[in-house]
Amino acid sequence: MKWTWVLVAVLLSFGGQSLAKESLDFPEYDGKDRVHNLNAKNYKSVMRKYDVMVVYYHDHPGSSRVAQRQFETEELALERAAQVLDEFEDEDIGVGLIDAKLDKVVAKKLGLEESDSIFIITDDEVIEYDGELEADTLVEFIYDVLEDPVEIIDNSRELKGFESIEEDIKLVGYFKSHKSEHFEAFADAAEEFHPHIKFFATFNPKVAKALELKLNEVDFYESFIENPLVIPGKPYSEKELVKFIENNDRPTLRKLKPSNMYEIWDDDVGGEHIVAFAEEADIDGFEFLHKLKQVAEDNTENPNLSILWIDPDDFPLLLPHWEKTFGIDLSHPQIGVIEADDADSVWMDIDNGEDLPSVDELEEWLEDVLSSLVLMRMRSIQNTPLPFGEGHVVRLWLVNKC
């Protein structure tokens, strides 16, 4: 690579002078309507124009002022996304609305089942977006969808990048080449989970050796867990891989992200979530998160334990709402149990971050929480009357539940 200042000079002088001061400005919303209202008459012709269609299958907006303004806000977010996607050069991406009251038929034809969701429809597949309806989060998710479902690790430096990924579930397989039928099965499985789960492959024996992978073997990494599970029974069919992943897709510790928040929230364990709030950029939060990771490493075999880590920095607009709903102070780390349905919650007594609980104390607390949750669930299922003397509180709890 040879570089001379002459090259710099020539390019600095001849570049597009017309782009004055534009480099860092956010594209202002230009007011042009790009979002299509899809209905039985137009949906085929509209969708033919695009490589990828982003469809918001929404409930029919209510007539109150609040409902109307809320829907306008959502439409505006989609218009901004559509404007940005309009500039995207690799693919033609369109954005459309389907009203669940007026055009259910269209949704059904497109295979969209649940309303109040966004779907990204490509040639091959329909991917549901179950995150917040904000232009930036949605657009970033679409970029991820457009990327190749399997990323190839070519060398030891890229391997470091792979190792640095800890927030997502990831898989890595070692195959002979792109043409291997076993790689094809792996890539087909990747498509089923893309972009929520990250798939990597290598064709390089050195990289495979560093990963301790045998040919056609695939390792499965839980989020935040250093040591992978070797998926048994290589070589695998697509079906076997899909089954294994489905059986292991709820990690011991996972992070809530704006792009998957509703999906994760729906995936509760028996109606409850164990939630830990920790701000990674804060020194207390960093320490607490470090301990949570140790707890996860220690308890990765426990199928009943799944801790949801929320970094308040990722959800600034929800922070006051959460502090109010849960009655906690989110300027310090917190861990608690939340009922997914009604937001009832109980929180560990953490002393203002001055004296954070140790890993052992966290594990003891979690054990108590889990055993009481299991007991409550059992009773709730069996619906057996409680013997006297077992405690007023549980009786009240049962009265409440049954």
Added chain:
Amino acid sequence: MKWTWVLVAVLLSFGGQSLAKESLDFPEYDGKDRVHNLNAKNYKSVMRKYDVMVVYYHDHPGSSRVAQRQFETEELALERAAQVLDEFEDEDIGVGLIDAKLDKVVAKKLGLEESDSIFIITDDEVIEYDGELEADTLVEFIYDVLEDPVEIIDNSRELKGFESIEEDIKLVGYFKSHKSEHFEAFADAAEEFHPHIKFFATFNPKVAKALELKLNEVDFYESFIENPLVIPGKPYSEKELVKFIENNDRPTLRKLKPSNMYEIWDDDVGGEHIVAFAEEADIDGFEFLHKLKQVAEDNTENPNLSILWIDPDDFPLLLPHWEKTFGIDLSHPQIGVIEADDADSVWMDIDNGEDLPSVDELEEWLEDVLSSLVLMRMRSIQNTPLPFGEGHVVRLWLVNKC
């Protein structure tokens, strides 16, 4: 800490049943107008109602449809921020608008100089927000403003959290106690730069020893540089600290964030920015960033070198715009020189991420770029005619500039 499942049971059963399914829902925009139009008549009485006032001192909106809709979009972002801040329990925070054409007088009285900016006005100070006008980014910045300007490191575990902060400029001082006059000078200096620069202090001799800090000594850490500078001449006055920081506030490598993007962009070096795009969550991007950090470590003494790292993931709405403006593919790492004013740019020839440049190649390229930039600037200042034979390109460049 003693925990029993009874406690969990009682809280799960008695919590607020009225909060059904509300825990994770984003507060929908309720359509209530909370943003005040501040003018000479009302501004005093409005501002008296709040502990903190967020003021958007905006240019008078144009009359075109595009300008009107753009301003409505900005107002909506502020309304959403105001609604969230309304729920915030620690402080009363208000949001207002000042029109630069109609109410310049009010802005002047409040000490706001530059229009088209947002100011956060507290009892003691006025802090300018020079980031993107989005509800979430703005609200998060306000939370940071409300935090204590100096964070205290109490123990070795918190020290790890401190060490993990690499994206920001940070300072840490060792003082006898909160009451020390030298700590007070440090805290006063912190207020001048809060929340853009992070200030830490410790009163714990063990922590100080681990940091190799003497009493009343302050260390200054450039972003992404492991080893600090010891600020000379302890103990320091507030003025001395401020002066040192102002002389060192442009690091060799720094990250562009949505909350400071316009501020950083204005801080160019002689009209140009050296910009590196690298997606940290991507394996190529991670590798490239790692190399940039090494370049920064090697060249931290060079006052002419300041690389601006942009993670495309932080700016999804700008990605297609940048790809178009700069003519580059941002699915791979890129490094180049951009003129801050007119967005002319030149980019290193990186081979699609397959073969990223080595640290040496990066340094060689940067050296060439810097020397040509320095030469061009010198000529531009001296305005001397170029001798023949020194190259057509530089002559053209000068013709363009002069």
